[in-house]
Amino acid sequence: MSQSEYQTPSKQDWAKPLQDYREVIFQQYGDNIGKKLCDLVTPALILDRRVLTQNIKKMTTAVADANIVLRPHTKVQKSTDLAQIQIEAGAVGVTVSTIWEAAAMFASGVHSVLVANLVVGQSKIDSLALIAKHGELIITVDNLQNIDDIANALKKHGSKVSVLIDLDVGMERCGARSSQEALRLADQVASHPNMLLIGIQAYEGHCMLEPDPDMRVSLANKAMNYAGSVLELIAANHPSAIVLSAGGTGTYNITGKHPAVTELQAGSYVFMDSFHGNLVPGFEISLTVLSTVTARHENRIILDAGRKSVGIDFAPPKIKNSELVASFCAEEHAIFDVNSKDEFAVGDTVELISGYAPTTVNLHDVIFLIEDDKVVNLWPVFPRGPQDKGFLNALQNS
Numbered sequence: 001m002s003q004s005e006y007q008t009p010s011k012q013d014w015a016k017p018l019q020d021y022r023e024v025i026f027q028q029y030g031d032n033i034g035k036k037l038c039d040l041v042t043p044a045l046i047l048d049r050r051v052l053t054q055n056i057k058k059m060t061t062a063v064a065d066a067n068i069v070l071r072p073h074t075k076v077q078k079s080t081d082l083a084q085i086q087i088e089a090g091a092v093g094v095t096v097s098t099i100w101e102a103a104a105m106f107a108s109g110v111h112s113v114l115v116a117n118l119v120v121g122q123s124k125i126d127s128l129a130l131i132a133k134h135g136e137l138i139i140t141v142d143n144l145q146n147i148d149d150i151a152n153a154l155k156k157h158g159s160k161v162s163v164l165i166d167l168d169v170g171m172e173r174c175g176a177r178s179s180q181e182a183l184r185l186a187d188q189v190a191s192h193p194n195m196l197l198i199g200i201q202a203y204e205g206h207c208m209l210e211p212d213p214d215m216r217v218s219l220a221n222k223a224m225n226y227a228g229s230v231l232e233l234i235a236a237n238h239p240s241a242i243v244l245s246a247g248g249t250g251t252y253n254i255t256g257k258h259p260a261v262t263e264l265q266a267g268s269y270v271f272m273d274s275f276h277g278n279l280v281p282g283f284e285i286s287l288t289v290l291s292t293v294t295a296r297h298e299n300r301i302i303l304d305a306g307r308k309s310v311g312i313d314f315a316p317p318k319i320k321n322s323e324l325v326a327s328f329c330a331e332e333h334a335i336f337d338v339n340s341k342d343e344f345a346v347g348d349t350v351e352l353i354s355g356y357a358p359t360t361v362n363l364h365d366v367i368f369l370i371e372d373d374k375v376v377n378l379w380p381v382f383p384r385g386p387q388d389k390g391f392l393n394a395l396q397n398s
């Protein structure tokens with residue numbers, strides 16, 4: 001599909017560039033369906049369907065038991081196919097990090113999307129206002145001018161959004177730094193007829209980095225006690241504010257059980273990785289990077305998957321079904337020091353557990369879905385954009 005074909009899209013065509021991308025991926029990788037794992041070209045991102053299903057079931061049960069809703073963070077997977085499965089399993093919608101991810105989710109039929117990140121800059125704000133026509137778009141804000149800028153764009157494009165006030169609960173990233181600041185932001189949102197104030201977002205990311213489990217419990221509870229008190233303050237003035245959205249995989253069983261929390265944003269539980277595996281037991285690794293041993297010199301082996309294929313944030317990659325942890329990763333090499341008894345030979349394939357799944361997936365075009373050691377389907381990983389002209393033109397004309 002050439003760019004010129006995007007010039008005059010019809011109202012229904014705004015999502016076409018995203019659908020075209022899916023076709024391109026199937027054209028490029030479709031002949032892998034039916035292949036055995038050992039016949040895939042490495043490095044390849046592979047997903048064990050059985051383990052994935054178990055992980056989804058475990059999280060679904062946990063949120064149901066806690067009587068809250070799940071809005072999984074899908075920046076982790078950048079796959080609309082997986083989002084659909086999560087929604088079928090009971091998720092109320094999805095969380096994303098960018099408006100482009102929101103567009104992809106709406107295009108695939110997801111009806112409710114939370115952008116758990118600030119949207120700043122006129123061009124992105126205009127796109128946000130256009131994307132908001134295609135589903136229930138929930139945004140987060142922490143700045144008065146930004147609220148007005150978004151409200152103006154919504155007015156210009158004739159759309160509406162729901163809004164969560166972003167509250168800093170100790171991570172010191174984005175978010176209002178005090179209850180009074182949060183209330184001031186809430187008042188400002190409520191002054192705009194095209195914005196519906198629905199509550200607060202209080203992501204306690206600092207707790208995910210706390211290795212001591214007891215300390216994590218107390219940090220996360222402290223963060224949610226504070227968030228609960230801020231929501232109460234806002235709700236006293238704005239009764240439409242009823243949502244407290246928070247939590248990640250590392251705190252799903254703490255934040256998720258806190259009485260003030262209404263919605264859990266955990267995402268990595270679907271795949272797991274070395275980092276999250278060290279934090280919470282019970283979920284299994286479903287996503288790995290299939291790689292080939294390209295060299296062995298005495299007790300050192302080299303794999304063909306380096307940091308351009310596997311995310312190494314927060315923890316080094318490991319070889320599945322072993323205790324082996326990478327000693328170093330270059331762009332296209334991972335180095336492991338093995339025992340003399342370990343029978344790795346040049347040409348063998350191994351499965352690498354990523355250090356961090358959310359920065360692994362985006363390094364690949366496609367996730368190979370595996371069952372009984374065979375590829376049963378492809379799930380395109382949607383690209384970083386879509387900032388291409390075709391998409392923006394299509395959106396403009398929608």
Ligand SMILES: Cc1ncc(COP(=O)(O)O)c(C=O)c1O
Nearest residue numbers: 073116203248249265266267268
């Ligand atoms: C705002 C927000 N919510 C939720 C999450 C989900 O965390 P996880 O992937 O660890 O489940 C993240 C992760 O960075 C986040 O930034």
